[in-house]
Amino acid sequence: MDDTDAPAVVAENLSKRYGGAVAVEDVSLRVATGDILGVLGVNGAGKTTTVEMIAGLRAPDSGHVRVLGLDPRHDRAKVRQVLGVQLQQAYLHHALTVAELVGLYRGFYPDPRSAEELLDLVGLTDRRTTRFERLSGGQQQRLSIALALAGRPRVVILDELTTGLDPRARRQMWATVEQLRDERVTVLLVTHAMEEVERLCDRVALLDGGRLLALETPAGLVARAGAANLDEAFVTLSGKELS
Numbered sequence: 145m146d147d148t149d150a151p152a153v154v155a156e157n158l159s160k161r162y163g164g165a166v167a168v169e170d171v172s173l174r175v176a177t178g179d180i181l182g183v184l185g186v187n188g189a190g191k192t193t194t195v196e197m198i199a200g201l202r203a204p205d206s207g208h209v210r211v212l213g214l215d216p217r218h219d220r221a222k223v224r225q226v227l228g229v230q231l232q233q234a235y236l237h238h239a240l241t242v243a244e245l246v247g248l249y250r251g252f253y254p255d256p257r258s259a260e261e262l263l264d265l266v267g268l269t270d271r272r273t274t275r276f277e278r279l280s281g282g283q284q285q286r287l288s289i290a291l292a293l294a295g296r297p298r299v300v301i302l303d304e305l306t307t308g309l310d311p312r313a314r315r316q317m318w319a320t321v322e323q324l325r326d327e328r329v330t331v332l333l334v335t336h337a338m339e340e341v342e343r344l345c346d347r348v349a350l351l352d353g354g355r356l357l358a359l360e361t362p363a364g365l366v367a368r369a370g371a372a373n374l375d376e377a378f379v380t381l382s383g384k385e386l387s
């Protein structure tokens with residue numbers, strides 16, 4: 145493979161305001177190729193805004209982003225071929241069936257995963273003829289993950305991968321991310337689940353009030369907080385503004 149040690153994702157000095165309110169303030173981070181980065185922070189810390197800017201779905205007020213050397217807002221067509229994003233359900237066409245949506249997405253890419261593999265990865269093989277709008281919330285979420293992986297992306301952004309999933313589906317999604325790790329896919333994983341972070345993430349970016357508080361290994365974060373575990377470290381380090 146032609147992967148070098150260049151970071152897969154570079155964000156420099158990203159800032160975003162909504163009206164007067166700061167959502168993200170001067171966030172810089174790099175994600176090494178093949179790393180899984182957990183993006184953590186209390187509700188409203190700026191996680192989704194940050195990954196949406198990295199995905200090119202939201203324009204930063206200032207700063208810049210490179211995904212595999214590409215600018216996601218200017219090199220849109222090229223970025224779409226290498227970046228998979230777990231979209232919010234509202235973006236999908238609700239009247240289409242699971243198989244139709246998978247077929248539609250596979251059509252965007254030169255060498256897509258097979259429909260069988262995609263449905264198997266997220267456990268929706270027996271739902272292929274169900275319309276999107278008739279799926280349960282968790283099934284809709286799992287489908288959006290399958291669609292993000294359709295084009296064999298080299299970088300994947302997953303925003304709340306397992307929120308609302310049952311324990312079995314959650315384990316299945318973890319296994320899917322572990323498979324991505326084996327394929328040296330770079331993953332940004334927005335999550336509130338510390339068990340997930342411990343299991344999957346090489347490093348974590350901890351956001352608080354729109355700022356990057358820490359970028360280090362999970363164990364490093366625990367040590368820095370003088371905490372017994374990641375849950376405690378999270379509570380110790382973040383959400384000060386709220387309390």
Ligand SMILES: Nc1ncnc2c1ncn2[C@@H]1O[C@H](COP(=O)(O)OP(=O)(O)OP(=O)(O)O)[C@@H](O)[C@H]1O
Nearest residue numbers: 162166167168185186187188189190191192193194
């Ligand atoms: N479209 C929007 N318009 C106005 N304000 C917004 C918008 N989206 C987010 N915000 C605000 O920006 C801040 C950061 O929001 P963001 O969704 O990035 O946080 P988050 O860390 O992903 O939160 P959560 O854990 O609740 O998903 C919050 O204060 C939020 O209220």
